[in-house]
C-alpha cells in the first residue's frame with residue numbers, strides 16, 4: 247500500500263490523536279448519534295460501509311441499531327483502526343485511502359466528519375460512494391459546515407479540516423435528499439450539517 251505525502255501527514259496526525267480521540271471528540275463532533283437514528287427511520291440496511299470510520303464510535307452504534315447488518319469500516323490510519331478493533335466484533339476493517347469504489351453493493355455509505363478532511367479528493371470520494379451504493383441505497387453525511395470566525399477556521403485548518411460548506415451543493419445535486427439540515431454549535435461559532443440522500447436510479451437502470 248502506498249500513500250501520498252498528504253495522506254502520510256494525516257496518518258502522523260492521527261498516530262497521536264488516536265489516543266485521545268474518544269476522550270475529546272464528543273465535545274465537538276455533534277450530530278453523529280442523531281444521524282444514525284434518522285437513518286434507522288428508513289429501515290435497517292443490510293450492508294453498510296463507513297468511510298473514515300476512525301476509532302469506531304459509529305460502527306459500534308450501527309452494530310447496536312442494525313444487529314443483522316454486514317458492516318465494513320475503512321480508514322487511512324492504522325492507529326485509529328487499532329483503537330476501533332479493540333471495541334468491535336463482527337465488523338470488517340480495512341486500512342485504505344478511499345479514492346475508488348470498494349465493491350458497489352452497499353445499502354448505506356456513511357461519512358462522519360471525514361469528507362471535510364479529504365482535500366484533495368472529497369468530490370472523488372462522493373462519486374466513489376455513489377458507485378459503492380446499490381440503486382436506492384443511502385448516502386449519509388454528518389460534517390462541519392461553515393464557520394464565520396477567520397481565526398477559528400484557521401485553527402481547524404491546522405487540524406486538517408476545511409470549514410467552507412462546500413460539500414452540501416454536490417450532495418444535493420448527486421442524491422435525492424431525504425434529510426438535509428443545518429445546526430449551529432456553541433452559539434454559532436460553527437455550523438454542521440446532516441444529510442441523508444438516496445442514490446438516484448440510473449437512466450434505464452434498476453431502482
Ligand SMILES: C[S@@+](CC[C@H](N)C(=O)[O-])C[C@H]1O[C@@H](n2cnc3c(N)ncnc32)[C@H](O)[C@@H]1O
Pocket residue numbers: 256260275278297298299300301302303304320321322323326342343344345357358359360363364367
Ligand atoms: C475526524 S475523524 C472521524 C472518525 C469517525 N468517522 C467519527 O465520526 O468518529 C476522520 C477520519 O477520517 C480518516 N480519513 C481521512 N482521510 C481519509 C481517506 N482519504 N480515506 C480514508 N479515511 C480517511 C482519518 O484517518 C480519520 O480517522
